[in-house]
Amino acid sequence: xxxxxxxxxxxxxxxxxxxxxxxxxxxxxxxxxxxxxxxxxxxxxxxxxxxxxxxxxxxxxxxxxxxxxxxxxxxxxxxxxxxxxxxxxxxxxxxxxxxxxxxxxxxxxxxxxx
Amino acid sequence: xxxxxxxxxxxxxxxxxxxxxxxxxxxxxxxxxxxxxxxxxxxxxxxxxxxxxxxxxxxxxxxxxxxxxxxxxxxxxxxxxxxxxxxxxxxxxxxxxxxxxxxxxxxxxx
Numbered sequence: 001x002x003x004x005x006x007x008x009x010x011x012x013x014x015x016x017x018x019x020x021x022x023x024x025x026x027x028x029x030x031x032x033x034x035x036x037x038x039x040x041x042x043x044x045x046x047x048x049x050x051x052x053x054x055x056x057x058x059x060x061x062x063x064x065x066x067x068x069x070x071x072x073x074x075x076x077x078x079x080x081x082x083x084x085x086x087x088x089x090x091x092x093x094x095x096x097x098x099x100x101x102x103x104x105x106x107x108x109x110x111x112x113x114x
Numbered sequence: 115x116x117x118x119x120x121x122x123x124x125x126x127x128x129x130x131x132x133x134x135x136x137x138x139x140x141x142x143x144x145x146x147x148x149x150x151x152x153x154x155x156x157x158x159x160x161x162x163x164x165x166x167x168x169x170x171x172x173x174x175x176x177x178x179x180x181x182x183x184x185x186x187x188x189x190x191x192x193x194x195x196x197x198x199x200x201x202x203x204x205x206x207x208x209x210x211x212x213x214x215x216x217x218x219x220x221x222x223x224x
Binding site (some may be wrong): 004099106 | 210213
């Protein structure tokens with residue numbers, strides 16, 4: 001299996017632009033997680049899905065952030081408009097079923113907002 | 115300008131020695147714990163997990179110990195190798211979400 005796939009690996013954009021991060025979970029995994037990692041705050045859960053349904057989005061910073069999972073093999077995290085403080089590494093992870101399982105992380109997307 | 119961020123503890127060990135990485139957790143109701151390893155430029159990688167009904171669990175070269183009385187978790191790595199150099203995170207279930215600690219840097223000296 002290819003593992004969790006994220007794209008792009010690096011994104012540099014200007015403040016105010018829309019950013020879309022993409023994730024393909026491991027086939028057969030029912031749960032998908034979006035995390036953000038910064039030097040200031042460490043690794044934080046933003047949102048997670050079970051069977052394509054958002055279960056907990058309490059970690060989403062504000063309305064500028066949105067996430068979708070239209071099917072079992074694809075998810076997006078969108079930031080609109082982006083701000084410099086959104087600069088971070090964003091990880092997508094998937095697990096066979098729920099939180100009480102090993103989560104498999106993708107390689108991450110390094111986002112820089114100028 | 116001055117850079118402000120998390121100051122991660124660092125553990126330096128000689129190659130071949132055993133390493134012990136410690137973690138304190140806050141939620142006495144937590145019932146599941148995981149250790150992850152993150153190498154530079156990569157995503158976190160699962161090492162080992164333990165449920166609260168256990169005190170100890172062993173894997174290949176790694177052992178996790180759980181002390182619920184003092185809410186303490188530790189990861190022991192036997193015969194540490196240069197490839198073990200990474201940041202190690204403990205994580206606990208809190209409100210059905212996995213919450214990660216700040217991490218510990220492990221440096222292996224050859």
